[in-house]
């Protein structure tokens with residue numbers, strides 16, 4: 473199969489759909505991989521690396537879309553790419569169709585087959601192509617939180633690890649899923665005292681088993697949240713209700729109960745956030761302050777570490793890309809039920825229930 477890796481066109485998106493290692497694996501299996509010139513530069517991969525791996529470099533995005541049977545990328549096609557998508561072409565990327573009617577209409581009109589990373593689902597309900605980005609964001613949350621706790625960055629002026637003779641900082645984590653566990657691991661590694669809350673006892677038991685004793689678990693309810701926000705320095709929001717807006721576990725009135733300079737990193741911002749005062753921010757302007765509480769709520773945290781994120785993404789997408797390239801989408805999705813759940817649009821026709829429901833009257 474011919475596979476194309478275009479350069480991402482979304483503003484400030486430095487990730488790329490495939491690493492040179494992925495290109496090497498595909499060419500080893502007899503496939504032809506076209507890479508747009510400079511596609512990997514933002515992630516630290518250069519044209520020479522792709523060439524060495526067996527890729528063929530093309531100058532323009534139009535050439536890549538024009539010649540490839542399958543396009544592998546990171547973000548959904550942008551309006552300037554809509555016209556480049558070919559009938560019968562496979563597009564394998566994050567789409568998030570339900571949040572964009574223009575994108576959905578454009579892909580229907582293109583008659584392409586769209587397989588969405590975010591809906592590939594294992595039989596235990598986990599989302600293998602979303603997990604690595606939650607891992608990145610969970611780990612980054614502590615790094616960012618530690619930075620904004622510094623006084624010049626408007627925080628309380630607390631060093632998370634403390635020093636001999638001074639107690640360590642306290643980190644409160646809401647949600648013990650992928651983001652929560654990774655954040656807890658990083659915070660514990662720095663020596664902070666960590667409290668993690670969830671409503672899922674299985675997750676709390678797991679954390680209790682695997683984490684060191686300075687990570688404590690508690691059941692998530694309003695009473696406990698109100699108690700802990702008063703004396704914790706850094707609060708991480710990592711709650712997810714599948715397919716729904718995140719619940720507002722911290723309401724506006726609660727900010728007054730926190731100490732000035734407390735930092736909230738609401739990773740769940742992409743689902744509306746689990747703090748009432750959360751609104752999306754960007755890497756250029758990541759924080760704002762309400763009632764002396766620092767809010768960090770960047771909606772695409774992994775974008776700040778494109779090298780790590782690109783490698784982590786290719787690690788999990790490559791086995792599916794190989795299956796699609798070796799077998800074609802119809803056979804590959806027949807054989808792999810997880811990949812089948814990724815099918816959102818087939819040759820211009822919506823096949824995914826969530827998207828049909830979202831646009832039943834309009835597309």
Ligand code: NAD
Pocket residue numbers: 603605606607609646647648649650651652669670671672675692710711712713718719721738739740741742743770771772773774
């Ligand atoms: P997950 O499903 O692994 O974990 C969510 C956890 O929240 C679950 O353990 C669940 O039991 C728990 N939960 C549900 N209701 C709760 C409540 N009332 N109190 C406490 N816990 C509760 O999800 P995840 O992969 O960890 O993702 C968490 C959020 O982070 C998602 O919204 C995801 O989209 C987001 N995310 C954001 C970025 C970013 O760049 N901002 C990157 C990756 C993921």
